[in-house]
Each structure stands twice: as C-alpha cells, then as structure tokens.
Amino acid sequence: MTVKQLRAFIAVAQTLNFAQACERVHLSQSALSLTIKALENSLGGRLFSRTTRHVRLTPEGEALLPLARRLIADWDNAEDELRLRFTLQQGRVTMAAMPSFAGNLLPALLRNFRQRYPQINVAVDDVINEQVIEMVMDGYVELGIAFEPDPFTSLRFTPLYLDRFVAVVPAESVLAGRKHVCWKLLLEWPFITLQRPSAVRLMLEQHLKEWNLTLPVAFESHQLATVGRMVSAGLGVSVVPALCIGQMHELGARCIPLRDPVIERPVGILRRAEHELSVAAQALYDTLQKASLPPEHESQ
Secondary structure, eight states: OOHHHHHHHHHHHHHSOHHHHHHHHTOOHHHHHHHHHHHHHHHTSOSEEEOSSOEEEOHHHHHHHHHHHHHHHHHHHHHHHHHHHHTTSSEEEEEEEOHHHHTTTHHHHHHHHHHHOTTEEEEEEEOOHHHHHHHHHTTSOSEEEEEOOOTTSSEEEEEEEEEEEEEEEETTSTTTTOSOEEHHHHTTSOEEEEOTTOHHHHHHHHHHHHTTOOOOEEEEESOHHHHHHHHHTTSOBEEEEGGGHHHHHHTTEEEEEEESSOOEEEEEEEEETTSOOOHHHHHHHHHHHHSOOOOGGGGO
16 A cells, blocks of 8 residues: 555545545546555455445445544654654754763753754753763764763764863862962872762873872762862862863862863764764754853863
8 A cells, every 4th residue: 555545545435526536636537546446456355336326435445444544644743743853843862961061061052952943852861971972882862972082982073172170179278279289289188089980080090190190089979069069068179170160169169270280181072973863963963063162271
C-alpha cells in the first residue's frame, strides 16, 4: 500500500462517489480507478462493490477504512512533526557540560538560545569532565562542553576560549589582598580539591609534577560549590578555572591570579566526528560557537 492509494481509498469510502472523490484527491476518474484497482490487487481482493448506480464498501473495505484513517493520520502527524523540527519550531537537544561551565556561563547562553528558538527543549547533564566525554562518545548526548580531550578520542573539538586556573583563598586570608600568588606560596596552606577522577584535579597534579610540586590535600569534595564554601570557612585554599570566579565570590571566597606555573587549557564543544547533528543541536552548536566568551581571568 502507498500513501497515495490510501488517500484515494479514503476519499471514495467517504463519498461513495468516484466523481466527488476525484475532486478531493485531484485525480482524473481513470487515474483514480487505476489507483483503487492497484490497491485491491496488492491486497488480494475487492474493497468496493460497484454497480452503474451505487458504490459500496465490501466487508473488507469496511475493515480497512479505520485502519487507513489511522495510518494517514500518523503519516500526516509525522510530516508535521518533521517539518516543525526542520524549521526549529519543535525539537529537543541533549547536552552535557562540566559543572564549572554549566553553573556559570551556560545559563546566559541558553537564555539567548531560548529567545531565538522558544520551542526547542534543551536537556543539560551537569557532570564532571570525564563523564561529558563519555556521554558524547556513547551517543547519550549530542553536544558536550569540556576541556580539550586527548587527541586519540574520536571526537571533534571546537574551542570556545582558553581558561586559566586561579587561586581561591578565604576573604580574611593574608593572601586575599595580593595582585597574584605563586604556586609555591599557595601550597604552604592546607589544600581543598575536587576528588578524583575530576579533570581539574588530574590536570593540576600533572602540571605541578613538572615543577616538582604536590598538592597538600586536606579536604576533598565532588562539588565546586562545596570547595568554595570550605575555602570561605577558612579551612584552606584551592584552585579553580577562571570561569568560576563569580561563583567563588558569591560563596564568600576571593580569587587571585596564579603564576609559576600558569596553567590553562582550552574549553570547547564536543561532538561525535562522524555523526550529523540534529537541526536543533546544530542551532545550539552555532549559538555556542558564535557567543562572545572572553576569559574571565583577563579582567581580574
């Protein structure tokens, strides 16, 4: 059965008149007759009982009518839904973002996206960097926001900006008034860090190892907000990406530029290299890529 055949069948079944049905489906009477005949041949029997004066449905035709109506309704609904998706009037995007980005820069970006595409639903998974990479690779989400992954991953990375790590100290600390602080001085204080396998934790340890420095870890947490509150309470110091500066200040801590060494890494969009994005995901990708995201540490 074809959609054309089913539409022709429904038109004849509703009107029980081939001439009227021709007007509904915009076919000549001979073309309509051939279409119905082809449908009957494909099904193996007559759907209409025809005389010179009357057209009636056979029992099989009566059985087909509600099925045909349902099939055509589903077909039309599918056409409408896809048309809405292609025109960005309907759709859904799944993405994952590391907490430092999700809790600081992402809300404003999503507000801009929502203003432009109000009918597109966006589902955000706020997970650590490694999980962002895994979720994109496994196809659980279409887009991810994370630090640049290792080159061997099968992902396409589009850089958004270069983020630099900054020191986080209590507001009453003697370090709070400094214009900058070196790592050696910072590590004289108890250190509060994210728990493994956090990318931030691993990145810091790898870079510091090159400088023969180690983290004097006193407290650990899975959440940046908890780290900030611990620092604010005077339990120690920490280090976070510069995009978290606003969040740390809101929690009562202070952020200071870090030197010797300066540790920075690109943050960007992840997607599977060999998979085409949905229209909605492509629109969000374009919005993120075109956004102005100056690194916050440059103005500190």
